[in-house]
Amino acid sequence: MKHVIVRWQRGVPVYALPKITPFFVFLCGMGALSIALSAYREWAGLGPTTGMNDIYAWGIWKTFNTMVLTGLGSGGFSIGIAAWIFSRRDLHCVMRTAVLTSLVAYFSGLVALGVDVGRPWNFYQVLMPWRWNPHSPLLEVALCMPLYACVPLFLENTPPLIERWYYTWPRFRPFMMKHLVPIIRTTYPYVIALAYALPMMHQSSLGALMLLGGSRVHVLWQTPFLPLLYVWAAGFLGYAGVIGVLMVACISWKRPIDMCILGVLGRIMSWLVLSWNAFRFLDILARGQIGAAFALDRFSLLFWLETLLLIGPSVYLLWGDNRRIPSRLFQAAVLIAVGGMLYRFDPTTLAFTSRPGAVYFPSAIEVLIASGYVCLAMAAFVLIAKYLPILPAPTSAWYDMEHYARVVHPDWKMEIHDLSHHNRPNLAN
C-alpha cells in the first residue's frame, strides 16, 4: 500500500465539476418537498401533520433539528476555540469547512424551529425587550441562536466569498482593498470572540431547557449540570461533524486527505469525549443515582448505549495509529457523532418519562420536513463548496485550480501574484 503524505494548506474550491448533479437535484427535491409540506403544516395546524401531543409537546423539529443538529454543527465554535483561542494554528486550514458546516446546520435548525412554533406571527416580540422573560432558557435560545447565525457566524463565512469576488470581479478589487479589508482587519477579533461567547450561551441554554422538565427527565440525565454537559457535548460533536464532513467531501470529490490534521482533530475529540464522560459519571455518582444505571430498564440500556458509543471509539482513536487511518477515524467519528446526538436527544424524548400510555412517534410529514431541511443544508454546502474556496487542499491544488481558471475564465485575472516569486511553479509548462 502506497502512503502519500498530504498537507492541507489552503481552501480550494471544488472546481471543474458539474454543479447540478443527480445527488444535488435529489437534495433540492427533498428541500422543495419539505417547504411545500411546511406550507401545508401552517395551513392545517400541528395536530393533523405531526405525531406531537400534549404529553410529548416537543417533536423532532425542536429536539432533533434544533437541539441535536446545531450540536453536530458546532464545529465553527469548538474547533474555532482550539484554533484561535488556544492558538492551534495547524487547525486554521479546516476552519472554513467548520464555519460553513455550522452556518448551514444552524440555518436549517432555525427554519425547523420556525415551522415548529404554533403562533409564529407573535415572534416579532424578540425585538421588544420589555416583553422578554429574561430568565427563560428558551428566550435565551430564541435570541442568541439567530443572533449567532446571522452576525458572527455569517461574518466568519464572508472571507471565502470576498476572496472569490477578488479574483472573479476585478472591478471590485480596489473597493475591497480600500474599504472592506481595513474593516475586517479591525473588527475580526471582536467578531470571532462573539462567535465563541454566543454558542457557549445558547448551547448551554439548550441543556437548561430541560432543567424545568424536572423529574419528567430520567435521573440519569436530569442534573443541575445539564447546561454544562450540553455545551461540552456540542464541543466534541462539532469535531465529529467536521471530521465526517471533511472526509465524506474529500472522498466523494476525490481530493487528497491530510491525516495529520484529521488525526489532531480526532485526538482532541477523543479527549473531549473521555473528559465529558468522566464528568458525567462523577455527577451521577455525586447525586447517588448510579443504581439507576444498573436497573436494566430501557433507560439504563440507553445510558450504556450512549456511553459505549462515546467511550469505545474514543479509546480506539487514542490507541496506536488508529486515528491516522482514514477508515478507522471515519467510523469512530460516526459512532461518536451518533452517541453524542443520542445524548442530546434523550432528555427531550427517549428519557423523557411521562404518563403511562403516552407515546410520541414522528409522523411521515414530520420526518419528511425534518430530513428535507437537512437536505437543503447539505445542498447549500455542496453548492458553496463548489463555488468558494472552502475545502482544504495542498497548495499544489491551488495552482492546478489557477491554471484551470486561466484557461476557462480568462477574464478572472487570477495571476495577481508575484509571478517572479522564487517558489512559484512555472504554470506555462
Added chain:
Amino acid sequence: MEVTRREALRSVVSKCVPVATAALVLPEARAAETTSQPKAPVGMLYDATLCIGCKACVVACAEANDLPRDVSLDGLHQAPEDLNAFTKNIIKLYKPHDQSPDSFVKQQCMHCIDPACVAACPFKALWKDDENGIVAWEPSRCIGCRYCEIACAYHVPKFEWDMINPKIVKCELCRPRLAKGYEPACTSVCPTHAVIFGPREDLLSQAKERIEQSPNKYFENRVYGEHEAGGTQVLYLSHVPFEDIGLPDVGAAPIPARLNWQKRIYKFLALPLLMYAMLASIMKKNWIDHRREMREEEERTGLRPQL
C-alpha cells in the same frame, strides 16, 4: 522596568473589573431568587372525601369558559378522557384493583405560587397576577412554543393541536367571573361543597381544621399544595395516596429554582460580557500573531493568504 501609565491602568482595570462584577452580581443575583408572593392569593380547596363525581363542575366550567363540549368518547356524553384543548377542568375516578378505597379527583391548574410555566414562557404570555396570584394566558404574546407543557409538573397547559390559530388552554380560575364578583363556575355548582373557593390562607386553615377534627381520615394528615413545589393556590385533601390520584411528589422546592444558576450567570449579562471581554482580549493578541504569520506565508509562497 518602566511601566507606562497605560499599562498600569490596564492592569488595574483587568484585576478590578472581575472582582467588581462578582461583588455586584452575586448579592443581586441571590436577591432575585426569592420570588415575589401575590398580595392576596385566592384558590380552591378540593376535598376528595366529599366529591360524589357528579361532574357538574366539568359542565359548568365548559359553559363558563365557552368551551366546545368534548363528546369524543361516544358522541353522546360530555365525558372527556383527560384535560385537553376543550377541557380546563375534569373529574377522574381512581379505582384500585384490590379492596382499598377508591376516590374521585378533580384536576385543573394548580396556580402555583412560583409557577414553572411562567418561568418557562419566553415572552410572558403566561403570567401570574400580582394581586390574586392567578396564572393566566395572554394570546397576543404566545408564540406557541409549548415549553409550558414541558415544564408543568401537573400536565395542565394544553395546546389546540388542530387549530390554525392554536391557543394554550388552561384553567384561569374564572378570572372574568371573579371580576364581576362571582365565584369560579366549578365551585359555584358543587352540590357537596367538595370544592370551595376563597383566599388561600382561609382555605389552608380550614383544611387543617378538617384534618384536626377527623385525624387519620386524610392521607398523611396533610394538605397537598401547602408546600408542594413552593406551594400551590389550589389545595387538596384526600383519603387515598396523593400519588394515586395524579398528584405527583414534586418536592418542596419551587421548580423554577432549578434555574437559579442560570439566573446568577445571566444577571445583568455581567458574566457573559466578562467572558466576551476575555475572549476578545485573547483574540486581539492572537490576531496580531496570525496576521504576522500570514504576511510571512505570503512572502514565502507568493500566494495571497487566506483568512
